[in-house]
Amino acid sequence: MASVTHSFMKLFRGSSVDSAQAARPVSTTQRLTRRSSGLGEVSRTLQSEEPICVLDIGYTSATNIRYLTERGHKIYSEDLLEASTDPSLITKNEQGQVILDSRRFLADNLVYPAAQFDVVLCWNLADYMDESLVKPVVARLWSTIKPGGLLLAFFHTREAGPDAPCYRYHIVGNDVLEMQHVEARKDVRKGPTGALHTAIEKSFRLQRVFNNRHVETLFRDFGSIKFFLTRDNIREVLVVR
Amino acid sequence: MEMPKSGEFAHIGKSVVIKGELSGSEDLYVDGTVEGTIQLQGNNLVIGPNGHVHADVNAKGVAVQGKLEGNIRASERVELQKSAVIVGDIVTQRIAIEEGAYFKGKVDIQREATASGSSASRSEHYGEGKSASAPVASGAAAASGATPSGKASSASVGPNTPVIKQ
Numbered sequence: 001m002a003s004v005t006h007s008f009m010k011l012f013r014g015s016s017v018d019s020a021q022a023a024r025p026v027s028t029t030q031r032l033t034r035r036s037s038g039l040g041e042v043s044r045t046l047q048s049e050e051p052i053c054v055l056d057i058g059y060t061s062a063t064n065i066r067y068l069t070e071r072g073h074k075i076y077s078e079d080l081l082e083a084s085t086d087p088s089l090i091t092k093n094e095q096g097q098v099i100l101d102s103r104r105f106l107a108d109n110l111v112y113p114a115a116q117f118d119v120v121l122c123w124n125l126a127d128y129m130d131e132s133l134v135k136p137v138v139a140r141l142w143s144t145i146k147p148g149g150l151l152l153a154f155f156h157t158r159e160a161g162p163d164a165p166c167y168r169y170h171i172v173g174n175d176v177l178e179m180q181h182v183e184a185r186k187d188v189r190k191g192p193t194g195a196l197h198t199a200i201e202k203s204f205r206l207q208r209v210f211n212n213r214h215v216e217t218l219f220r221d222f223g224s225i226k227f228f229l230t231r232d233n234i235r236e237v238l239v240v241r
Numbered sequence: 242m243e244m245p246k247s248g249e250f251a252h253i254g255k256s257v258v259i260k261g262e263l264s265g266s267e268d269l270y271v272d273g274t275v276e277g278t279i280q281l282q283g284n285n286l287v288i289g290p291n292g293h294v295h296a297d298v299n300a301k302g303v304a305v306q307g308k309l310e311g312n313i314r315a316s317e318r319v320e321l322q323k324s325a326v327i328v329g330d331i332v333t334q335r336i337a338i339e340e341g342a343y344f345k346g347k348v349d350i351q352r353e354a355t356a357s358g359s360s361a362s363r364s365e366h367y368g369e370g371k372s373a374s375a376p377v378a379s380g381a382a383a384a385s386g387a388t389p390s391g392k393a394s395s396a397s398v399g400p401n402t403p404v405i406k407q
Binding site (some may be wrong): 060062065066069072074075076077078079082083 | 336337338339340342343344345346347348349350
C-alpha cells in the first residue's frame with residue numbers, strides 16, 4: 001500500500017523535478033538532427049490558423065504530439081509498423097508463400113471515415129513494411145486524405161544499402177527532424193533449465209528499395225508528386241491527394 | 242495536479258475484476274481489471290502496471306502505467322508512462338507521454354478558459370517528463386466551476402493554495 005501511495009503522489013505531484021525524475025526514457029539512443037525539405041513544405045499547412053487533422057503512422061512520438069497539438073491541431077497516432085508484426089496476420093497465398101493478411105490488417109488499422117486528414121506523415125513506413133501490406137495501406141491512406149491533403153513519405157535510395165537502420169522521426173522545427181534509431185527489442189526469457197536467454201525481437205530490416213518509377217506507381221492515384229533528394233540517401237516524397 | 246487531501250484513495254488490486262460502471266468522488270488506483278465505464282469527475286485515476294482497463298474514462302487527471310482500451314476525457318491532464326499501452330482517443334488540457342509508451346488514437350487538446358476569460362497559454366503544454374503547472378488544491382473549485390487550470394499556469398501557486406468557493 002505504501003508503494004501505491006508513493007506512486008500516486010509521485011504521478012500527481014506536478015512539480016518539474018518530480019516529473020523529470022519520473023520520465024526515464026526507454027531508449028538512450030542519441031537523436032540525430034536533419035533538415036527536411038518535405039517537412040518544410042508540409043509546415044506551410046501546419047502553420048494554418050485553422051485546426052487541421054494530422055495522421056502520424058510512425059512510432060508513438062510524444063514530440064510530434066506536442067508539436068502538433070501546441071499549434072491547435074488534432075493528431076491521430078497509429079504505429080503501423082508495430083501493428084504489422086502481429087503474428088495473427090501471418091497467412092499463405094495461393095502459391096503457398098507466407099504473406100500477411102492485408103484484409104485483416106486493414107480491418108483493425110487505419111479505420112477512419114473517408115477524407116478525414118489534411119496531412120499524413122508516413123515517414124519510412126513503405127521501406128520497412130511487409131510487401132503484402134504496402135499497396136493496400138497506400139490505397140487506404142488515399143481514401144482517408146482530404147482532396148488537396150498532403151502525404152509525406154521517405155524512401156531510401158540504393159546507396160543507403162540493405163542494412164540501412166530504421167529510424168523514428170520527431171518534428172522539432174518547421175523543417176527540422178530528429179531521427180532516433182529503432183533498436184531491436186531484447187526479450188530475456190528463462191529456459192527450461194532456468195538459464196536466462198536473450199532473444200532479439202522486432203528489428204526492422206529494409207524490405208526493398210523503391211526507384212522513382214516505383215514511387216510514382218505506388219502513388220499513381222494521387223494528384224501530384226514531388227521529390228526531394230537529400231545527402232543522407234533518403235528520397236523525400238510529398239504527394240497531394 | 243491535485244494531491245489527495247487526506248491521503249485516502251480507493252485501490253483496486255490486481256486480482257480484482259470489475260464489470261460495469263465504476264464511479265466515485267475520490268481518487269482511484271486500478272491495478273486490476275475493469276470493463277465498462279469509469280466516472281471520476283473532479284478526481285484522479287491511476288492505472289497501475291498490472292491494470293487492464295477496457296472502459297471509457299472521465300476524470301480530472303489520468304495516469305496510465307498499464308493497459309487501457311477506451312476513450313479518456315480528462316479535465317486537467319493525462320500522463321502515459323513508459324509501460325502504458327493505450328488504444329482510444331484522448332481529450333484533455335495537457336498530456337505527457339513517456340518514451341516507450343504505445344498509443345493508438347486521437348489526441349485533442351481542449352483548453353478551458355481562465356477566470357479572466359483568456360485561454361491558457363499553449364506553452365504550458367508539455368511532453369516527455371516536463372511539467373509546466375503547479376498543483377492546486379481545488380476540490381471545492383471543481384464543484385463550483387472555477388478554473389484551477391488557469392491558476393495552475395502560475396509558478397506562485399502551491400499545492401495547498403486555497404480556492405474560494407463561489
